Amino acid sequence: MSAPLKIVVLGLSLSSSWGNGHATTYRALLSAFVARGHDVLFLERDRPWYAAHRDLDPTFCRFALYQQVADLEAWRADIVAADAVIVGSFVPDGIAVGRWVQEIAGGLAVFYDIDTPVTLARLEDGDAEYLSPDLIPGYELYLSFTGGPALRRLEQVYGSPAARPLFCSVDAETYRPLDRPKRWDLSYLGTYSEDRQPTLETLLLETARQAPHLRFCVAGPQYPDSIAWPANVERLDHVPPAEHPAFYSASRFTLNVTRADMIAAGHSPSVRLFEAAACGTPIISDVWPGLDELFIPGEEIALATDAQAVLDLLNAPPEVGERIGTAGRARILGQHTARHRALKLESYLRQALATSAVPLSAPSEVSAYAEI
Known part of the structure; x- marks a missing residue:
């Protein structure tokens, strides 16, 4: 030893x-x-x-x-x-x-x-x-x-x-699926970033405007007061780490948005990506080089470039999201x-x-x- x-x-x-x-x-x-x-x-x-x-x-x-x-x-x-x-x-x-x-x-x-x-x-x-x-x-x-x-x-x-x-x-003992009612159809957890905001606008806020019957959430600090939040988007200023598993478990899907510098460099996974997947929550992500080495797109993670792609996933049969969430969690537990x-x-x-x-x-x- x-x-x-x-x-x-x-x-x-x-x-x-x-x-x-x-x-x-x-x-x-x-x-x-x-x-x-x-x-x-x-x-x-x-x-x-x-x-x-x-x-x-x-x-x-x-x-x-x-x-x-x-x-x-x-x-x-x-x-x-x-x-x-x-x-x-x-x-x-x-x-x-x-x-x-x-x-x-x-x-x-x-x-x-x-x-x-x-x-x-x-x-x-x-x-x-x-x-x-x-x-x-x-x-x-x-x-x-x-x-x-x-x-x-x-x-x-x-x-x-x-x-x-x-x-x-991710700490797999802490981040795990919890039995929680689904409070949101799509959530996002992340501190405000000017270069992430256009993607958040496209993939979550525009989706929320097109689907007023669905429920959304954006959680994280430092968002400016100038943002016009759709009525069906709930805002949480801060979710402490101890509450992350419950947050993800209350989400049918969660969104991953990557900073511009990290997209340009590629091969830059966010900690939120691992945490959400460990909770068994299916992830919808923007696209960047190297992501397909981490998850198998379409099987372990869903990719989207516009609101329609997000809507298609949210409107798919429940087993689609469940399958992606289960496979994503298995990948994390096996390697990350x-x-x-x-x-x-x-x-x-x-x-x-x-x-x-x-x-x-x-x-x-x-x-x-x-x-x-």
């Missing part, structure tokens, strides 16, 4: 899922990692908007808040002693944090990018405030939410010694649970530790979803 690993994670948030998908990603991954006998310390910058919406007191790992970069000195000994220190995307003052970690870490310095397409776009524009091009070669391992060509770009253009896919996942990702993270870390500064084998010929 290999020795347990000790890691320190400096991430955007573990304690609050408000307005971000990072928290649920870290919760699923790290709780499964700890369950394998490893030790985790998570350090989170204390921000007022998260402090006002905390929905978890982490008990599966050691957890602490800090106020500013200089406060991290209190955990210097932990960072020096750790087998790996993982810095996440969108960490406040992430460039300063990354430089400090690379200077003092006794083990691996690792970057975990939960926003790879956004990061690459910002690097191109020179405004990625949490990562600079000169830092990338200093991270022995670059873990990415995005697979495919983005990995090669990180290695060949930005000099990453090893860029590897580590997609989001938190346990699968924890095993992959452990494998990456052990291989990088064993090879030290030697680059890992190239990922270019490996499927973006070859996680197990």
Whole structure:
């Protein structure tokens, strides 16, 4: 049996899922990692908007808040002693944090990018405030939410010694089908995003206008008051993670909408995609490269580009949605649970530790979803 690993994670948030998908990603991954006998310390910058919406007191790992970069000195000994220190995307003052970690870490310095397409776009524009091009070669391992060509770009253009896919996942014990009355015919769960809104307008709001007899829901914070919601669209400002399974289970179908940068990059599955599928809820998704490597279209997920396609699915016999939901859940349980990702993270870390500064084998010929 290999020795347990000790890691320190400096991430955007573990304690609050408000307005971000990072928290649920870290919760699923790290709780499964700890369950394998490893030790985790998570350090989170204390921000007022998260402090006002905390929905978890982490008990599966050691957890602490800090106020500013200089406060991290209190955990210097932990960072020096750790087998790996993982810095996440969108960490406040992430460039300063990354430089400090690379200077003092006794083990691996690792970057975990939960926003790879956004990061690459910002690097191109020179405004990625949490990562600079000169830092990338200093991270022995670059873990990415995005697979495919983005990995090669990180290695060949930005000099990453090893860029590897580590997609989001789901805690299958928490996200499971629940016996709930169907409250909505189609739901959507996600924070407002300007570049997602046109697709939401096309696939959900326009569908709602064309089908006033059906029930819809859009859940998530930060939607502007200027949006004209159809009368049959219910709005929920925030659904905490503990209530996600009930939310999905109350939906005949749920919608997946992808940000423009992630569509352009491809191979960028959202955590909501995994969570909804694990609950057995049939998903209607927009279309992007690599999605067909994750689910079989028409069997495990439904695809739509306009309101009519959505209406056709909502008006189909009930067994159509039930079949898609059952098959989608089976796919998630077989390949995309938190346990699968924890095993992959452990494998990456052990291989990088064993090879030290030697680059890992190239990922270019490996499927973006070859996680197990």
